[in-house]
Amino acid sequence: MRWIKLEQVAKKILEALMNGLKPEHGDFSSSSLARARTLLRKLGCIAGEGDYITPGVNFDLCLRLFGLKSDEQGELREVRLLLSDIHLGRKTETFNLGVLRIRIRKLIAELSSLTSGGARLLVFGLGDYVDGAGIYGRQAYEQEIDPSDQVVEFTNVFAELFEMADSVYAVIGNHGRTDENESASFDYIALKSALSGKRNAYVSKRYVDVFNVGGEQVLLGHVSHVRAYHGIPDYGIRRFLYSQLARWRGLGEAYLGHFHVFKYSSEPVAWVSNGTFLDNDELSYRMGFTCDVGQAVVLIEDNKKWTGFINLGGAGVADR
Structure with missing residues (x-):
């Protein structure tokens, strides 16, 4: 592609x-x-x-x-995939494990094309990899498999993607909690299982953490604590990032999961809000959003960075 x-x-x-x-x-x-x-x-x-x-x-x-040549595209040095809000284990009218597998294959195909010229792939995990259980009321009737099986499926389904990656950096999400007291996280367990034996894999037990990526401080966050005002997360995100800038001097970029909406801005620091693998999400609709089914990428050529989105929607309903 x-x-x-x-x-x-x-x-x-x-x-x-x-x-x-x-x-x-x-x-x-x-x-x-x-x-x-x-x-x-x-x-x-x-x-x-x-x-x-x-x-x-x-x-x-x-x-x-319009007089353009197809070779007027940049030489990519690095592809950064934002990976989040997968909700593996959730089942709705339009989403299940079969649909997820189709979307993973599409994502891998796009990434393979992007990195075919030698660009290295970095994966930034932003939480809600599995859907968990027992935290939210709807989980009782929208769960396809239990959390232990979600961990196994995540390990299997994402094995090829993580194998492609040069490095992986990740935080956890709110859906992966094992209980309301947040004593443990299925997100964390799933990541550690999937990345077992992989070099250059850095997994945090926090919702928000800062990683050194090639000399640049990059904040990763599953910002379930950030409020969206009138269906727009931008204001809440900016308030949150201003507080983080006061804490982390020299912060370069921020990659954020949770809202299921693809957005990006440079205020107060370059940030990207990621999409989701899940469509027809009741919570997103109640917050005033329409899910962006896909995952964000940051493409780096020399010293330039470009933000893009790999659309994974339109796969239809598939049985397991």
């Missing part, structure tokens, strides 16, 4: 539509890029989200139409 920077495509299409008239200072506003993205989608040129986009069905036609 080829990836290409939205800005490159957007500028070309805007120049074509505006007969070569370039905006002042040569920069395009975020609203202009958003309009270009919408038009490119309608043309079937692109799919995907974020600063990086995946080619659509008419990708090659659009490249020829």
Whole structure:
């Protein structure tokens, strides 16, 4: 799968539509890029989200139409996968273990393509890998398998992905708790089982922790304690990150799980909120969100970083 920077495509299409008239200072506003993205989608040129986009069905036609070459994509040095909110063990009308396996295969295929040029893969685990049991009322009737089997399934299903990874950094989530007192975590047990014997695997027992990644301080958090206001997590996330900046000087980036919504911003520090493997989630709807079914990636070429999203939706319902 080829990836290409939205800005490159957007500028070309805007120049074509505006007969070569370039905006002042040569920069395009975020609203202009958003309009270009919408038009490119309608043309079937692109799919995907974020600063990086995946080619659509008419990708090659659009490249020829707007004078772009398919090799106008960056050389990736590092691919960072944000992995969270899997909820393995949950069963709804549209999600079960069969659907999860389909989505994992799709994710691995996308990552294999992204790293085919030699880029190394780093995985950042952000919690809620398994769905747990006995913490929330709905778990009594939305559970496909019990927590011990969830741990076994997680180890098996994610073996190939973790094998691909150069390094893994991870925190735990609120759904993995064994009890209300948080005395232990099925998330932690699942990670330790899946990563047994793997070098460069760093697993924290905390919901929020900071890791040194290539000399950069990166905060990983399952932010179930952060409130979303009017269905928007941004304000709560920013308040949380300001408090963390006061604690961790030199914090470079923050990768966050829990909200099941893909968002990213640079205020007050570069942060990305991850999607989920789960659709039709009652809690997300009650918080005012529509689940973004997929996982975020941060793509690094030289000293540049780009945020993208691997869409895993549309797999349909599958039996085990």
